[in-house]
Amino acid sequence: MDKEKMIKKDPSINLKDQILKEKEKIANTDPSYHQWNFKKLIIDSIKKNGGWVNAHAHADRAFTVNPDTLDIYKKHSLVEKWDLVDVVKDASVDEYYRRASMACEVLIEQGVTALGTFVDVDPICEDRALKGVLKAREHYKDQITIKTINQVLKGVIDKDARKWFDIGAEQVDIIGGLPKRDELDHGKGEEHINLLLETAKKYNKMVHVHVDQFSTVTDKETEQLADKTIEYGMQGKVVAIHGISLGSHPKEYRDMVYKKMRKADLMMICCPIAWIDTKRSETLQPMHNSITPVDELVPAGITVALGTDNICDYMVPFCDGDMWQELLLLATGNRFLEIDELVKIATTNGRKTLGII
Ligand SMILES: [Zn+2]
Secondary structure, eight states, X not given: OHHXXXXXXXXXXXXXXXXXXXXXXXXXXXXXXXXXXXXXXXXHHHHHTTOEEEEEEOGGGTTOOOGGGTHHHHHOOHHHHHHHGGGGTSOOHHHHHHHHXXXXXXXXXXXXXXXXXXXXXXXXXXXHHHHHHHHHHHXXXXXXXXXXXXXXXXXXXXXXXXXXXXXXXXXXXXXXXXXXXXXXXXXXXXXXXXXXXXXXXXXXXEEEEEEOOSOOTTOOHHHXXXXXXHHTTOTTSEEEEEXXXXXXXXXXXXXXXXXXXXXXXXXXXXXXXXXTTOOOOOOOOOOOOSSOOHHHHTTTTOOEEEOOBSOSSSSOTTOOOOHHHHHXXXXXXXXXXXXXXXXXXXXXXXXXXXXXX
């Protein structure tokens, strides 16, 4: 029915009248109207609003893929890459500093003034990535505000992984999570979320969690995170990242989750390029692009921010950290053209998710 609506004319609209009205509008508009450029209009507003905010990245792995190693991206699933990426994690503090510095340079050049970056702290890289990123933060502190978030690629359940989670949690600004890792390995996604929230409460820190990444109806992690946020009394301090799978559920379920998110004051970061490459599947589900449903989240009263996610690494090789490209895909992928809201998504909302306003 919806699809029929899309390709049929609406009989209640008189197109001839509409054309006359639009012509009149154009005739009465300042000639500069014809020179308008949405990119310029939006970027100028972003500058006035304090500059771009990249609310989600992995700066410690930036620029680690090259044409010779692109096969890892081509041949393997994300779940396999959570371990395969170990090949670039046996790096020195200086190498991590170099990667994070390159990411900072790329972002600062565009006018990014704040960055939230996950940093691997686990049995493979131990705390070298964090030391490298903190060194870069110190170097660029006059140009960009950086908030660090611990990435737990090895989960938090295995003994050694837990040890590094505890070390990371103490040192970072925001507690980071990836419940799917422990759900797939041990069936303990819920325990993973519990530990994140308990730890965040203990240190009085915010929480950022990767959820609903796989664009599938079996994913219900955003709902679970909203429920847990309320259970732990952490309203307004928890941020979901991605929420792609929301669009795979029927409207009734989506609306129910948005209500829960509002009750939990659960925010959402959209990283459009990172998930637009979701693989083709024969599963039938509501028609949608593989992107966070920003067109529904914003009207539902949810704070939405923008992130690049991985920059030129095994996970997302072709994302080069271009904030405009990300915002453009967010807008077009969702048919979401509310200019004021887009500016907020790229600026103040990002600050809110990083706890800097
Ligand atoms: Zn991420």
